[in-house]
Amino acid sequence: AQSVTQLGSHVSVSEGALVLLRCNYSSSVPPYLFWYVQYPNQGLQLLLKYTSAATLVKGINGFEAEFKKSETSFHLTKPSAHMSDAAEYFCAVSGTGGGNKLTFGTGTQLKVEL
Amino acid sequence: DAGITQSPRHKVTETGTPVTLRCHQTENHRYMYWYRQDPGHGLRLIHYSYGVKDTDKGEVSDGYSVSRSKTEDFLLTLESATSSQTSVYFCAISESGTGGAGELFFGEGSRLTVL
Numbered sequence A: 001a002q003s004v005t006q007l008g009s010h011v012s013v014s015e016g017a018l019v020l021l022r023c024n025y026s027s028s029v030p031p032y033l034f035w036y037v038q039y040p041n042q043g044l045q046l047l048l049k050y051t052s053a054a055t056l057v058k059g060i061n062g063f064e065a066e067f068k069k070s071e072t073s074f075h076l077t078k079p080s081a082h083m084s085d086a087a088e089y090f091c092a093v094s095g096t097g098g099g100n101k102l103t104f105g106t107g108t109q110l111k112v113e114l
Numbered sequence B: 001d002a003g004i005t006q007s008p009r010h011k012v013t014e015t016g017t018p019v020t021l022r023c024h025q026t027e028n029h030r031y032m033y034w035y036r037q038d039p040g041h042g043l044r045l046i047h048y049s050y051g052v053k054d055t056d057k058g059e060v061s062d063g064y065s066v067s068r069s070k071t072e073d074f075l076l077t078l079e080s081a082t083s084s085q086t087s088v089y090f091c092a093i094s095e096s097g098t099g100g101a102g103e104l105f106f107g108e109g110s111r112l113t114v115l
Helices: none
Strands: A003-007 A010-014 A019-026 A033-038 A044-050 A056-058 A064-068 A073-078 A087-094 A102-104 A108-113 B004-007 B010-013 B019-025 B031-038 B042-051 B054-057 B064-070 B073-078 B087-094 B110-114
Touching: A003 A087, A003 A102, A010 A019, A019 A033, A019 A087, A019 A108, A033 A064, A033 A073, A044 A056, A044 A064, A044 A073, A073 A087, A102 B042, B004 B087, B010 B019, B019 B031, B019 B087, B019 B110, B031 B064, B031 B073, B042 B064, B042 B073, B054 B064, B073 B087
Parallel strands: A010 A108, B010 B110
Antiparallel strands: A003 A019, A019 A073, A033 A044, A033 A087, A056 A064, A064 A073, A087 A102, A087 A108, B004 B019, B019 B073, B031 B042, B031 B087, B042 B054, B064 B073, B087 B110
């Protein structure tokens, strides 16, 4: 079964600093990988997705992620954090075969401090 | 915003009572999903549907059943609620399914408390 592991349940950065949220995947076949963001009391929304077209994927709000097969990683980065980036971030991997099931990581809460 | 409505948004119930959560979409998407979100567990798939009357189990389906009699509605039923089912439940929809790298669109969630 495919899975993702998010390292660090809580990450705190200063406003203007680099944001790095880590995600490692486990998959026997090339996966589809996703990053979703959840703001307080809301549902999740897609930040970006990897579909094998390009290893560096750019998403909304200045976020990007790089697929590294050798490291089985798909870390999320943003050069300069903004207060509005404070939210919970989820990495996810799609299942193979039928069903189109998405498996989520346990999430990383990002705090942005002045 | 994707047209997804979950009801009720908040519910408090007692152990042993039946509960039904409703997800209604106006996007005519084929795939619909029910997830539960719990601290430390992220989101876990309960059941999903790939068409009218076509459903399958997710990783945490015990104690839950679903029905989809028309494209726009996907119902999640707890036949006899237990305290372990206290959670936030999210409905999601997808046009092409995530196996085709399709995006999931989420509702705003239904917070269920079982006393």
